[in-house]
Amino acid sequence: MSHLFYLSTAARPVLNRAEGIYMWDRDGRRFIDGSSGAMVSNIGHSNPAVLAAMRAQMDKSTFGYRLHFETEPGERLAAKVAALSPAGLEKVFFVSGGSEAVESAVKLARQWAVVTGQAQRWKVISRFPSYHGSTLGALSLTGYDPLTDPFLPMMVQMPKIPAPRAYLDGLDMEDPATGAHYAAMLEAQILAEGPGSVLAFIQEPVGGASTGALVPPAGYMQAIRTICDRYGVLLIHDEVMSGGGRVGTFLGGDLWGIIPDIVAISKGFGAGYVPLGAMVARGDIVEAVQAAGGFVHGHTYAGNPLACAAGLAVLEEIGRNDLMGNAARVGAVLKSRLKNLMQRYGFIGDVRGEGMLLAFELVADRATMTPLPPAMKAFDTLVELAYAEGLIVYSRRTRGGYAGDHVLVCPPMITTEAQVDEIMDKLIRALDQFAA
Ligand code: PMP
Numbered sequence: 001m002s003h004l005f006y007l008s009t010a011a012r013p014v015l016n017r018a019e020g021i022y023m024w025d026r027d028g029r030r031f032i033d034g035s036s037g038a039m040v041s042n043i044g045h046s047n048p049a050v051l052a053a054m055r056a057q058m059d060k061s062t063f064g065y066r067l068h069f070e071t072e073p074g075e076r077l078a079a080k081v082a083a084l085s086p087a088g089l090e091k092v093f094f095v096s097g098g099s100e101a102v103e104s105a106v107k108l109a110r111q112w113a114v115v116t117g118q119a120q121r122w123k124v125i126s127r128f129p130s131y132h133g134s135t136l137g138a139l140s141l142t143g144y145d146p147l148t149d150p151f152l153p154m155m156v157q158m159p160k161i162p163a164p165r166a167y168l169d170g171l172d173m174e175d176p177a178t179g180a181h182y183a184a185m186l187e188a189q190i191l192a193e194g195p196g197s198v199l200a201f202i203q204e205p206v207g208g209a210s211t212g213a214l215v216p217p218a219g220y221m222q223a224i225r226t227i228c229d230r231y232g233v234l235l236i237h238d239e240v241m242s243g244g245g246r247v248g249t250f251l252g253g254d255l256w257g258i259i260p261d262i263v264a265i266s267k268g269f270g271a272g273y274v275p276l277g278a279m280v281a282r283g284d285i286v287e288a289v290q291a292a293g294g295f296v297h298g299h300t301y302a303g304n305p306l307a308c309a310a311g312l313a314v315l316e317e318i319g320r321n322d323l324m325g326n327a328a329r330v331g332a333v334l335k336s337r338l339k340n341l342m343q344r345y346g347f348i349g350d351v352r353g354e355g356m357l358l359a360f361e362l363v364a365d366r367a368t369m370t371p372l373p374p375a376m377k378a379f380d381t382l383v384e385l386a387y388a389e390g391l392i393v394y395s396r397r398t399r400g401g402y403a404g405d406h407v408l409v410c411p412p413m414i415t416t417e418a419q420v421d422e423i424m425d426k427l428i429r430a431l432d433q434f435a436a
Helices: 048-060 072-084 098-115 136-141 145-151 176-193 220-231 252-256 283-291 305-320 323-344 378-388 417-435
Strands: 015-019 022-025 030-033 089-095 123-128 160-162 198-203 234-239 262-265 277-282 348-354 357-365 394-397 405-409
Touching (some): 030 417, 048 305, 072 089, 072 277, 072 305, 089 283, 098 136, 098 198, 098 262, 098 277, 098 283, 123 176, 136 145, 160 176, 176 198, 176 220, 220 234, 220 252, 234 252, 277 283, 323 348, 323 357, 323 417, 378 417
Parallel strands (some): 123 160, 123 198, 198 234, 234 262
Antiparallel strands (some): 015 022, 089 277, 348 357, 357 405, 394 405
């Protein structure tokens, strides 16, 4: 009997070792990590440079409490993150995961509002569907029924606007009017709430688990930035999944040249080597809070030297091998191979994403984008068929609820074109069985 308990009830093999994009269980069975875990292992497993950096740091120190010590790896990593981030995002606050990064962003925003005489601003508007984390604050921003329903009512209920799913609404992705249409929903929501009460708007620039790599339509990101500025609403980007280079740029927002006020990153930042996340914020926001006595927030393990040394080595490895370039190039190959599947399988309704953050959506009818009936449990079935083929992919019910399914295909950024062939062969075998 196992003494572990998790959400999933599916029996899983015991992991033995992992290297590059491959993982082996205790019986020697090999799996391709076609989803980088949960879009985490961005540079693959057992990277020698990262392991060496971790060993070297372990010989020096593994923990120094942040109120007692600055650390060299922490200082160097913060400088590196600031250098990779767009102008103005220059202050870095370390945490140990994505939910912590999102909560930190919201708390910094809130404290900034209070110390700058805007204490009446507290509402954070988010999108539906969306996923921002599993802790109660981040969950209240999350628009995803399967994860929120078991806990209703939310301890803090926050307003939501529809995510810009042009592919479902039959709107033209390339037409700036489409972006304006969805962004106008933010303006309407701000006005409905009372502009003076709205603190921030949070969104995933390229969507993750809840939307299946949703990419915003033309004009959307610019319009959102303009509306936030118009009403003094902070723009928070949740780049826990899209950040760190997976989409081909360090941040998803970089794809549109949009600079948010605060960003949350994690997952690929520690890349599966260590629990690591960060909030990156506008310098003047942090300075205002610091001048008023400092940010009243922190997590015990945050910014420990071992985690920072690993995170630094991950970013150095990405830079040394141009892995963002590889994610963009090989990601484009993978995306076109996935698009080709639409000719073979009528039940693939859409293929979307950027870089190595890619997904396809399963539908009953492509013309109407009607979701597969929940009874089909494609979410479970296809994942299990791929698993049996030795390919790990990541699937969730989409549409923000219990209807519809998407499958994320997000291998590590080191994946080669030959490995894309390997992934596609296994995926097609699974899809053939699913279709039968
Ligand atoms: N935000 C997004 C966009 C995520 O994808 C996730 C994790 N799936 C989180 C927040 C929460 O991160 P964590 O599980 O590390 O707390």
